Amino acid sequence: MKRTLNLKLAAACLIVALLTGTIWFKGAEAETPAAQNAEQTYEKASAAAFYLRALRSDGTVLAVGSGALISEDGKAATAYHVVKGAASFEAILSDGAVVKAVKLLSYDELTDAALLKLPERKDAKGKAAAYPMLQVREAPVKHGEKVFAIGYPLRDTPIITEGIVNHPSAEINGRPRILTSAQIASGMSGGPLLDEQGRLVGTISGSLRTMNNIHLVIDTGDLRALMKK
Numbered sequence: 001m002k003r004t005l006n007l008k009l010a011a012a013c014l015i016v017a018l019l020t021g022t023i024w025f026k027g028a029e030a031e032t033p034a035a036q037n038a039e040q041t042y043e044k045a046s047a048a049a050f051y052l053r054a055l056r057s058d059g060t061v062l063a064v065g066s067g068a069l070i071s072e073d074g075k076a077a078t079a080y081h082v083v084k085g086a087a088s089f090e091a092i093l094s095d096g097a098v099v100k101a102v103k104l105l106s107y108d109e110l111t112d113a114a115l116l117k118l119p120e121r122k123d124a125k126g127k128a129a130a131y132p133m134l135q136v137r138e139a140p141v142k143h144g145e146k147v148f149a150i151g152y153p154l155r156d157t158p159i160i161t162e163g164i165v166n167h168p169s170a171e172i173n174g175r176p177r178i179l180t181s182a183q184i185a186s187g188m189s190g191g192p193l194l195d196e197q198g199r200l201v202g203t204i205s206g207s208l209r210t211m212n213n214i215h216l217v218i219d220t221g222d223l224r225a226l227m228k229k
Contacts, residue, residue: 033197041148042160044198047094047132049191051152052078052102052116054086062086066151066191067116068200070223072130074118077203077223078190080107083114091118092155106226111175112205113222114190134192136220137199141165146196147180149204149215151188159185166214178202178217193217 036044048070054063065082069075076091083089089102099118107114123129141147145165152158163182170179180193184204193202202217 033199035146035196036198038148038160038162041194041196041198042150045134045148045192045194046150046158046160048134049094049150049152049158050076050099051092051155051158052082052190053090053092054083055088055090057087064152064155064187065189066187066204067091068150068190068192068203069118069131069133070136070200072133074121074131075105075227076116076118077192077200078114078116079203079205079218080109080112080114081205082190083107083116084109089116091116094158106229108222108226111218111222111225113203113218113226115223115226134194134198134200136223137195137197137201138220140219140221141168141178141195141201143168147182147201148194148196149180149182149184149188149191150194151185151191151204153185153187159188169219172208172216176219177205178219179208179211179214180217181213182215183213184215 050067052065052067056062063082067076067078070077091099091102101119103117105115105117121129121131149161161183163180166179166181169176188204191204192200195201202219205216205218207215
């Protein structure tokens with residue numbers, strides 16, 4: 001009788017352990033975002049990307065480019081060469097809303113990284129509302145990793161392109177750069193480069209004349225350095 005009870009107790013403990021293990025593994029899997037294709041990435045991330053206009057003091061357009069929101073209160077990443085020398089800035093969001101009074105918080109001319117701040121967003125009732133935002137990835141990218149670029153070649157024409165990381169940290173003119181085969185068109189500078197989980201891994205900076213279809217991206221480490229200032 002005692003032996004039977006011990007066997008039943010052992011069996012019950014084994015079942016509990018197996019169930020606990022199953023639940024634990026399912027929880028661990030849930031914590032890792034699933035890989036997404038281009039359609040899913042665009043659907044998830046496009047609301048955080050915007051068209052950027054850099055204006056002279058007389059209100060005429062000095063330069064245009066793209067940007068990416070990285071916080072709910074309106075902080076955004078872009079490329080410094082897009083905003084360099086401008087007197088003011090306007091962001092045109094994916095829903096067509098024109099946001100004025102955008103501020104340049106900090107920049108690094110060497111790395112081409114720039115940090116903007118959009119004014120407080122309000123809903124229809126005048127209450128504070130959150131901006132859509134991208135999660136900034138902490139881990140560095142790797143050779144061959146699939147990535148997606150989003151940007152605005154034209155004001156009302158956001159596009160997404162797909163490629164790989166050709167090099168995670170190439171030294172270009174004294175600056176570390178991510179090299180990618182994701183196609184970049186004029187106007188996409190300052191836009192986001194995303195991984196398969198839709199996380200920001202870099203900011204589009206430009207292209208290489210010496211390498212066909214290889215483009216330059218500012219690493220998120222340079223963006224974090226600006227955010228610490």
